[in-house]
Amino acid sequence: MANLHILDHPLIQHKLSLIRDKNTGSKDFRDLVEEVAMLMAYEVTRDFSLQDVEIETPVAMATTKMISGRKVGLVPILRAGLGMVAGMLRLIPAAKVGHVGLYRDPETLKPVEYYCKLPPDVEERDLIVIDPMLATGGSASAAITFLKQRGARNIKLMCLIAAPEGVEAVDRVHPDVDIFVAAVDKHLNEHGYIVPGLGDAGDRLFGTK
Numbered sequence: 001m002a003n004l005h006i007l008d009h010p011l012i013q014h015k016l017s018l019i020r021d022k023n024t025g026s027k028d029f030r031d032l033v034e035e036v037a038m039l040m041a042y043e044v045t046r047d048f049s050l051q052d053v054e055i056e057t058p059v060a061m062a063t064t065k066m067i068s069g070r071k072v073g074l075v076p077i078l079r080a081g082l083g084m085v086a087g088m089l090r091l092i093p094a095a096k097v098g099h100v101g102l103y104r105d106p107e108t109l110k111p112v113e114y115y116c117k118l119p120p121d122v123e124e125r126d127l128i129v130i131d132p133m134l135a136t137g138g139s140a141s142a143a144i145t146f147l148k149q150r151g152a153r154n155i156k157l158m159c160l161i162a163a164p165e166g167v168e169a170v171d172r173v174h175p176d177v178d179i180f181v182a183a184v185d186k187h188l189n190e191h192g193y194i195v196p197g198l199g200d201a202g203d204r205l206f207g208t209k
C-alpha cells in the first residue's frame with residue numbers, strides 16, 4: 001500500500017517490544033510511548049520543506065537551511081493519543097495541539113465523539129493525527145473526517161501499532177492520508193483488540209482498569 005510507512009528503525013522496534021511487554025508498568029509505559037513518538041516524529045517530518053537562510057557563524061557568513069514556514073498541528077485522539085504529544089512537541093515545539101475526544105463503544109466497536117477543540121487556523125496547518133492504536137480504523141477515520149469537515153486538507157496519521165483491518169479501513173475512506181506506524185500486527189480478536197498488540201493503550205498509560 002503506497003501510503004503506508006512502517007518505521008523499522010532499531011530504536012523504535014526495541015522500545016516497542018518493551019511497550020508490548022505486559023510486565024511494563026504505567027510509568028515506564030508512558031516514558032517509552034513518549035520516546036517512540038519522538039523517534040517517529042523524526043520520520044513523519046522527513047518531507048518538511050527547507051528554505052535557504054543566511055547566517056553568520058563565528059567564522060564566516062553561510063547560506064544554510066531551515067524549515068520553511070508551514071504551520072503544524074498535532075491532533076491526539078483522546079485519551080491514548082495524549083501519551084504521544086510531549087514526545088512529538090520535543091521535535092516540533094512550535095506545533096499547535098488540537099484534541100479530538102473519541103471512545104470506542106465496546107459492543108459495537110463504533111467511535112463515539114465527546115470532545116473537539118482545534119486551533120482556529122486548522123485549515124492552514126499540516127496536521128498529524130496521533131493515536132497509539134489503529135484497530136478497526138473507526139476512530140482514526142472519524143477523527144480525520146472531523147478535520148476535513150473543518151477545512152483541513154493536509155493530514156497524516158501516526159500510530160504505534162496497526163491491525164491490517166485498520167490500515168485498509170482508513171485507506172479506503174481517506175486515500176489521501178499517509179499512515180505512519182511502527183508495526184502492523186496480525187489481526188483483531190473477537191473484542192476488537194490488536195493481536196498481539198499491547199492491550200488497552202489508554203488503560204496502560206493512565207493506570208485505569
Ligand SMILES: O=P(O)(O)OC[C@H]1O[C@H](OP(=O)(O)OP(=O)(O)O)[C@H](O)[C@@H]1O
Pocket residue numbers: 077078079080081102103104105109111131132133134135136137138139140166192200201202203
Ligand atoms: O481503530 P479503533 O477500532 O477505533 O480502535 C482504536 C481506538 O481505541 C482506543 O481508544 P479507546 O476507545 O480505548 O479510548 P481511550 O483512549 O479513552 O482508552 C485507541 O486509543 C484508539 O483511539
Ligand SMILES: O=c1cc[nH]c(=O)[nH]1
Pocket residue numbers: 080133135192193194195197198199200201202
Ligand atoms: O488493541 C487495542 C485496540 C483498540 N484499543 C486499544 O487500546 N488496544
Ligand SMILES: [Mg+2]
Pocket residue numbers: 080200201202203
Ligand atoms: Mg482505551
